[in-house]
Amino acid sequence: MNMTFPRSAIAIACALTLTLTSSSASAETLLAIDATAPVAKPATGHLKLGTAVAPSGQRLAANNQYLSLDGQPWMPVMGEFHYSRSPADTWEAELRKMKTAGITVVASYVMWNHHEEHEGKFTWQDNRDLRRFVELCAKVGLKAVVRVGPWVHAEVRFGGIPDWVVTSMRTRGDDPQYLRYVGRFYDEIGRQLRGQLWKDGGPVIGIQLENEYNLTGPDQGAQHIATLKKLALKAGMDVPFYTVTGWDGAVYPSGEVTPVFGGYPDEPWGTSTAELPPKETYAFRFDSRVSGDLGAQTAAQAPGTAETDIALTPFLGAEYGAGLPFMYRRRPVVSADDIASMLPVQLGSGVNLMGYYMFHGGRNPVGDSTLEESTASGGYNDTTAINYDFQAPLGPDGQQRTVLAKLRPFHYFMHDFGSRLAPMTVRRPAVTPANPADLKTARVSLRAAGDSAFLFVNNHVRQYPMPVQKDVRFAVKLPGGTVEFPRKGVDIANGAYFIWPVNFDLDGTRLRYATAQPVTRLDMGAAGITYVFAASAGVPVELLVETPSGTTVDAAGAQRQAGSVLVQGLKPGTGKALTVHRQGGRDVNVLVLTPEQAQQLAVGEFAGQRRLVLSAQQAWFDDGALQLRSTGSNRFRVGVYPALAQAPAGVRAAGKDGVFQAFEAQLPERRPSVTVIAERAAQPAPAILRGGLAKAALQPIPEAWRAAATWRIDVAPGALDGLDDALLQLDFTGDVGRLLAGTRMVDDWYYSGYLWQVGLKQLQAAQGQQPLSLAVLPLRADAPVYIPREGRPDFGGQPQLARVNKVDIVPVYRLAIRP
Template identity: 55%
Template sequence: MFNVRWISPRLMLGCAAILCISLAGPVQAASLLEVDASRPGPAVQTGHLKMGTAVSPRGETLEVNSRYLTRNGKPWFPVMGEFHYTRYPRAYWEEELRKIKAAGVQIVASYVFWNHHEERAGEFNWNDDRDLRAFVDLCGRLDLYVVVRLGPWAHGEARYGGTPDWVVTMMPTRRNDSAYLQYTERFWRQVGHQLQGRLWKDGGPIIGVQLENEYNLAGEGRGPEHISTLKKLALEIGFDVPYYNVTGWDGALYPVGEVLPVFAGYPDDPWDRSASMLPPKEVYAFRFDSRVAGNVGTLTAAAGQGSWVLDADKTPFLGAEFGGGVPAMYRRRPHITADDIGAMLPVQLGSGVNLYGYYMFHGGSNPQGHTTLEESTLIGGYNDTPIISYDFQAPIGQYGTQHESLGRIRRVHHFLDAFGSSLAPMHVHAPARLPASPSDLGTLRFSVRGQGDRGFLFASNYVRQYPMPAREDVQFSVKLPSGELVFPQQPIDIPSGAYFIWPINLSLSGVNLRYATAQPVTRLDDQGTPLYVFFAQPGIPVEFAFDQATVRKVSGGSAKRTALANKGVVVAAGIKPSTAEALRVVDAAGNTIRIMVLSEEQSRQFWVTDLGGRRRGILTSGQLLSSDSGLIVRNLEEPTFRIGVLPALDPLPSGNLALRRERNDGLFQTFEARTAARQVAVTVQKIRAADAAPKIMVGGTANAALQPAPEQFGRSAAWTVTVAPNALEAVSDAYLDIDYQGDVGRLFAGTTLIDDNYYNGITWRVGLKRFHEEIRKPLTLTVLPLRDDAPIYIEHRARSSSALDGQLAEVVRARVVPEYELRLDVPGAH
């Protein structure tokens, strides 16, 4: 263990104090949290998984082994985000894909909903918002990979799981029935025609295909036999891709070795029958002996544990549906916070996940056809979802605005891009003391992933809706092949709600960082030297420990000199988070690296993007996306833009607004621009009072609250909403924000439903850009009353005590929020 020796106070200058320590002597700590990470993981197995063509025409390769994915022979840890092209207007696909890419996502996954393309038998629609080929081509142009979720059954909160009505009512589905397979083949051949020449082997962006979804059906012509039949059919049609996957949760059945199981976890279960707060969710508890989360919403009952138990040692732990939010269900309406999403990442990564896939990453709106296309108990479905809205409380919402969760997760995406190749081969090590169950809130949750002496520590003191106690006087003891590492040097308190990833023996351009009590984000190159960006967790002191053998000098701020021990490590402590340089380290060969430690708030505003031919860090509170000539920043409601760039741009950019060069913000070159603030008038006038709402019925396959029958919506209160005709002038978009209380809100243009909302206390936001024609006339807003005795789950903070006669239907406020845009044109942008 370490023996700590403080150096003279004279040397504790600037923003960092330097400590010298040796490797002998015990450390006394009030709470020493131990993990043995000295054992090597199982050997990596290769060549046993039957995937498709791995080599592109340019000679690039995508492969998989028993532990991780590979790209060009090296470990690869991508981020995947679900975005449904048929749930978003084609006119805006490109800007939304650019937002997704700017957030650090490398793979876009999308269902191909059968009933969105062949709602009536033999009538195929691949036009406009249903143009799969155009969507994939856009992904390819923007250097985004694509995973096509072929189905034929999808779920996705779609009508009959995406299966056309005429199929459901005519033949058995989801099995080796000859009629079902005949029509599946016809549809898939249509899909194949749309995607011809766009597979990885052809030089296209499609790298994977998912077969079926949430498939746990056993029996004749079902189970692994059916998945084998679907894969064989996909190959016959020409879907030759590097990766074939199936969902592996809830007792999924599949042919071992033929497909890769992918897994899931959500911060709440809106499909649950309960109208109460749920027990602590397992997505906040590390998993060491299972890859399966709890109830993920599968609509069929499992026959057993599923096939994943047979090949867990032969396939990597891949995630496809870690909740970027949750869908709205009539009977259950959770309000998901940013930390509910952010806290899931250290837990899943620390459980061994090697592909972080979100469902959803970008919300959308259900298209309309000959019927409405949402999941509904009115047609025998298990859940009731809105007719239109599929916002999902996703990091990027239904109308393309960023939710607060985006800042929490984006910094981890940048970490995976910079350090994922090191993390992917690492084995998971459980601590000596484990929580007894997901409901055990008294034990700190953590793990270590390691390979040899290198690794990362993952910790979380956060569980949704359950305040966690602060952990006082904590140190971690990690047993490595070379010996025991105890850190930090003095016991610390871990605040309630904290979650983080800390490095162990991380190589920083040849300098060995023994550990840091700050989370790594990325590496940039600035002024010819590597610059490593970290961020600090509030309430946790920041210190960096370097192996003495790999450093010549460590200085911070205005420190004049650094003392080194003959043995041991050099510890820099007392670092204050900022945008300035925190540390400068000279390695044994005389080369320099620099370290920046951002605050928690600054890290949520930090982006990494390619700009002007270089990888740069961008600091902005707005929403960032790339353009062909540079960058676009969009601010909601705030007409002043402030943007930091690192490394600095030379020559300076131009913009659609007058740019002012400001004093640097630490290491960031800083610009400001301002546009005229817009005030858009909106009037709301009540035109009809609500009638008494009937008692909510309980029943259906879930035996839970059922959405009201269509005729009941005539009891809604109604208002006209008139938006000023200049709402979209001089802005990139404008949003109608509606605060109301009730059961279900619906917004109409004339008699056409354009959006709807299940009340849960969150402001209902409607993007107006796509409705520029509709808002020329007044809209109609209706609110179905919410009864006091409604057996539905709405979080306590959203429940109102102002109900009249036992029910409530009220519009509190409506306003228009402008979205301003700054375009930066940068020479040699891309």
């Protein structure tokens, strides 16, 4: 006989994890969380913000819990994109891709040595045109946070401070000489941003001062951050928000700035040559905001201001890793799930601004010297001289990576439902993992306000298999009663992560719960309202809809009961899962997409209204057009909802895909070719040296390149004819690869097993008339560097490897669909 507990017993033990056993082999685990405590009212008035009202009357604000826009809770998504690391002629399209991916705020460092490499000679043109970049942010409808430093880190030489400053004065403190030059730099930035600030009707809503600042002592500490803020204001940078990074014991003047936080799924700045223990990034945090080591290059002497300010400031993010860089000594490759699984963890830990570093990759400019961080110039890390791919969702050449598709549904969720989530308080289950290395205990969190809540679950930890959480149900105790779901226990598989709603408002109808994740809401006027959910992989979809008098629900297999309708056995897809009819109100339709379909979903303005677009191709919205970009295939297929009045030119109608109107198109096929000719065999590579600040493997000295093997690369003429771009793919095995135009390096790469791609359009512009070649420094079998297991080559008894496995060109097609 099955054992059951009365609801009164659940109410008493709702803060515990209860295991309901039976005489059979199965067992049911009821994970219960008490969310009955009232939510404290937000505290205001203690944060000293800049001018927060735009000429339009729009107002930005911050309290100790969340940001607000026009008085409503606001949960933006911020993505880092370094304008000076990308070609200016691509900025607008790349910003539009970011907006379609759900980014609402663009952050960018202003790297001092990119603009004033030589004393007094400022460069603000071409790829360094900050003003044009923020103007484009405004044009495409994105807000901007300008991270002015002067020390920014960013894996750039001397943290971005020019050589002539570093070698002649004391930096990162209130040294009068240093402040004169910082003030002049800030004045230059202020002139670039004039008329572009929020108070002027522009997009710039925030300024970040310094970075990873935990220095204390004479003329340092909070005093220095206060000085920088005064200099920024003097330079005209009056904005709603001033931020500093809050990790690694950061110090700042409380109330004058707001700390922002982050976390990464690995530590490329580390020194270990093996896999790391499970990262804190995958564990819910209930008492802290710092998610492990973030690689600050100075050591804190005590807990910082961010720790004592938790009750005074909202939990905002700026550097959650949307990817990772490769350092010479450590080259971790991350999967899309390694990144996307952090979202429910961060949101479930209370984050109210999700900020990524980096969201778009790039390449370093080359001045009198290469401007990367390196041990040769006293840096802690050795990064590639030019390449700054970062495994970012958008690559240096605008290519969409798999991780972007995994992140996008979460971003749409934050855009459409963030105003509900932001005021909600984090509720901690009584039973939580003992530490980040506890892989057995279920990882669950809840955020609630009143009778509404969101449940957050993560069963993914990078490089560590998680046990299946078997036969799980949840009991969420709210002021109005306990919600138990689903009706039968479900298995939460290794690698699963999701957000489920509790007492979710469907425009006047209460969805008691859903075992699917809310994604977006579409208002179609008289045609009604559509809510889109995403099924959770491996979990049956179940929805319980309340049906008070005057409300009916149409759904296949609906089980009608007193005051509600239970929908079980629903097959996810592109058709309507259910429709709610409310007397005197508009119909509400619910779609439940498969996980794969949700990852192909783009939401944006098209043909005069906000629409859903479903396509396997990279998609973004561009001044009324829908842009589709296909890598490797000349065939396009797209679904649009609501339907268009007629098929646009250049595509053909392809019937219906559920509620989506389908279109197809095919462009002329192109097959650009490349020839690779071996020119020089590798010689024995010298032993890798150790040392530097990290006392670890050092990037080989220039003379070591005498041992490199080289190949000539000949791209056939007309390779870009009829194409948006083409990706030169360089698959090699070795230590370091360099792509050369004549004798000038145009790109470089650390071998890791992760594929190196270079956009042919930008490459040919950089190449000019010079011949193209690839040099590969041999990887020694005894190299004291970390390469993931999947990428570690089999040396077969050889002391070193330097080979080209394959070089090819992948065509990139682009189709513009205009209504």
